[in-house]
Amino acid sequence: xxxxxxxxxxxxxxxxxxxxxxxxxxxxxxxxxxxxxxxxxxxxxxxxxxxxxxxxxxxxxxxxxxxxxxxxxxxxxxxxxxxxxxxxxxxxxxxxxxxxxxxxxxxxxxxxxxxxxxxxxxxxxxxxxxxxxxxxxxxxxxxxxxxxxxxxxxxxxxxxxxxxxxxxxxxxxxxxxxxxxxxxxxxxxxxxxxxxxxxxxxxxxxxxxxxxxxxxxxxxxxxxxxxxxxxxxxxxxxxxxxxxxxxxxxxxxxxxxxxxxxxxxxxxxxxxxxxxxxxxxxxxxxxxxxxxxx
Amino acid sequence: xxxxxxxxxxxxxxxxxxxxxxxxxxxxxxxxxxxxxxxxxxxxxxxxxxxxxxxxxxxxxxxxxxxxxxxxxxxxxxxxxxxxxxxxxxxxxxxxxxxxxxxxxxxxxxxxxxxxxxxxxxxxxxxxxxxxxxxxxxxxxxxxxxxxxxxxxxxxxxxxxxxxxxxxxxxxxxxxxxxxxxxxxxxxxxxxxxxxxxxxxxxxxxxxxxxxxxxxxxxxxxxxxxxxxxxxxxxxxxxxxxxxxxxxxxxxxxxxxxxxxxxxxxxxxxxxxxxxxxxxxxxxxxxxxxxxxx
Numbered sequence: 001x002x003x004x005x006x007x008x009x010x011x012x013x014x015x016x017x018x019x020x021x022x023x024x025x026x027x028x029x030x031x032x033x034x035x036x037x038x039x040x041x042x043x044x045x046x047x048x049x050x051x052x053x054x055x056x057x058x059x060x061x062x063x064x065x066x067x068x069x070x071x072x073x074x075x076x077x078x079x080x081x082x083x084x085x086x087x088x089x090x091x092x093x094x095x096x097x098x099x100x101x102x103x104x105x106x107x108x109x110x111x112x113x114x115x116x117x118x119x120x121x122x123x124x125x126x127x128x129x130x131x132x133x134x135x136x137x138x139x140x141x142x143x144x145x146x147x148x149x150x151x152x153x154x155x156x157x158x159x160x161x162x163x164x165x166x167x168x169x170x171x172x173x174x175x176x177x178x179x180x181x182x183x184x185x186x187x188x189x190x191x192x193x194x195x196x197x198x199x200x201x202x203x204x205x206x207x208x209x210x211x212x213x214x215x216x217x218x219x220x221x222x223x224x225x226x227x228x229x230x231x232x233x234x235x236x237x238x239x240x241x242x243x244x245x246x247x248x249x250x251x252x253x254x255x256x257x258x259x260x261x262x263x264x265x266x267x268x269x270x271x272x273x274x275x276x277x278x279x280x281x282x283x284x285x286x287x288x289x290x291x292x293x294x
Numbered sequence: 295x296x297x298x299x300x301x302x303x304x305x306x307x308x309x310x311x312x313x314x315x316x317x318x319x320x321x322x323x324x325x326x327x328x329x330x331x332x333x334x335x336x337x338x339x340x341x342x343x344x345x346x347x348x349x350x351x352x353x354x355x356x357x358x359x360x361x362x363x364x365x366x367x368x369x370x371x372x373x374x375x376x377x378x379x380x381x382x383x384x385x386x387x388x389x390x391x392x393x394x395x396x397x398x399x400x401x402x403x404x405x406x407x408x409x410x411x412x413x414x415x416x417x418x419x420x421x422x423x424x425x426x427x428x429x430x431x432x433x434x435x436x437x438x439x440x441x442x443x444x445x446x447x448x449x450x451x452x453x454x455x456x457x458x459x460x461x462x463x464x465x466x467x468x469x470x471x472x473x474x475x476x477x478x479x480x481x482x483x484x485x486x487x488x489x490x491x492x493x494x495x496x497x498x499x500x501x502x503x504x505x506x507x508x509x510x511x512x513x514x515x516x517x518x519x520x521x522x523x524x525x526x527x528x529x530x531x532x533x534x535x536x537x538x539x540x541x542x543x544x545x546x547x548x549x550x551x552x553x554x555x556x557x558x559x560x561x562x563x564x565x566x567x568x569x570x571x572x573x574x575x576x577x578x579x580x581x582x583x584x585x586x587x588x
Contacts (some may be wrong), residue, residue, distance in 0.1 A: 215509020
């Protein structure tokens with residue numbers, strides 16, 4: 001018998017993920033903050049739109065959420081008219097939002113009181129990965145619950161990695177954000193020097209991609225920097241939310257992250273300039289602005 | 295008529311490069327600081343060993359050097375019994391060492407007085423790339439000289455990128471080192487947090503390689519960190535020499551590089567511990583040492 005699936009949170013990421021669930025043939029229920037958005041997507045893919053998570057949960061074996069931050073995740077699953085109020089016995093809740101690991105542990109505990117399993121399963125791969133169904137899921141929580149929910153995750157992503165108990169998925173995502181943010185700074189500094197030195201940027205980019213400097217950030221965001229395309233693939237304000245979680249978590253674990261802290265500070269300058277909606281590759285422009293003659 | 299080639303500097307990189315030149319069928323002359331080393335390699339590959347660069351230059355259309363730093367490059371090419379003293383008219387000197395861009399410009403000027411063209415052509419790809427003939431060359435200098443020497447470079451590398459006049463190759467290599475060093479710090483911080491959080495490292499590494507964190511440094515050096523293999527692919531002391539050049543050059547160009555400066559400072563702690571011969575991936579151990587309970 002096919003699983004019935006609920007999806008809550010139809011933002012930039014959620015829309016693509018929900019469409020892929022419908023495409024995979026799951027009977028789908030959806031809800032999101034703006035009711036018209038839920039009705040529009042439901043009409044498009046043949047799903048049922050509800051006003052509240054409670055109703056979505058009544059109709060689902062597996063509920064997936066994709067939300068801005070921990071308060072929304074807590075509200076949707078544990079609040080009045082939330083998932084916990086309507087969930088079937090043995091249901092699995094998968095939260096793909098990026099939130100603090102300790103918040104994920106708290107929400108898992110709250111849901112377990114009503115017999116519902118919770119998986120923290122933040123993703124990497126961006127909007128493109130959400131649309132194409134190629135996301136990577138960093139999963140924390142009970143292994144048996146993951147196996148029950150795996151077909152649902154497989155419809156949205158190509159790598160599903162179980163990293164341990166509740167919170168472990170968020171910790172894995174934190175590691176991802178550390179590497180991504182530090183590499184962003186490295187690529188920005190390299191390109192800032194190259195520009196000032198007057199090097200031919202396309203030829204240099206190709207040469208750099210031939211060796212130890214090569215990677216996703218240099219390839220995709222480095223190219224956008226060179227093309228002066230600062231539209232968001234991943235917005236600075238989202239990176240900053242994630243880095244705030246990372247630095248708080250790292251301090252609680254007792255791990256100093258001087259490089260990550262530096263990127264966070266530099267990006268805060270761009271926020272001060274009112275550029276939080278730009279893509280993170282706009283970090284390059286901070287270096288350019290620092291050295292512009294006044 | 296096949297080019298006659300000279301090679302000076304049979305260190306970790308130079309040995310592999312010289313062997314590939316012999317394999318490609320060039321008539322080869324070699325010299326290096328330790329005469330027995332030159333004689334041994336010459337016997338192995340059917341080359342001629344000389345004691346001085348001057349003699350190598352007399353026998354060569356193209357002279358390649360691979361040396362520790364600018365003073366050695368200056369001595370070999372412009373010093374007594376150096377390349378300039380013996381070079382044929384129209385000869386091309388290719389220096390594959392990583393040195394300061396302004397030193398490369400100075401050496402090019404010195405050689406041009408004797409009618410010899412100079413290409414600064416530092417490489418990325420490490421010992422592995424030198425042995426396998428897959429190096430990337432960042433080339434600065436005269437384009438016509440590069441075309442004459444291209445068959446020689448092609449025998450040692452797979453990407454040969456002309457970046458502009460003398461010094462441009464070194465500037466391109468500086469950009470490479472900025473990206474590599476910053477990514478090293480990013481990967482070290484991510485792995486330090488992951489270890490402290492008790493995440494399963496092999497599974498995490500695989501998940502990270504599926505998204506925006508993926509790249510050469512995470513793949514190769516991240517794996518070495520996880521395997522606790524701190525043997526040098528690229529030694530800290532060499533990274534530090536290169537970063538000193540980068541930071542000096544960037545300051546002269548008027549480009550602040552706070553992230554790169556931070557990596558340089560952190561690696562200096564490892565030098566203070568007497569670990570300059572370790573691979574750069576040993577940066578991870580600095581984070582571990584910082585948080586070890588005393």
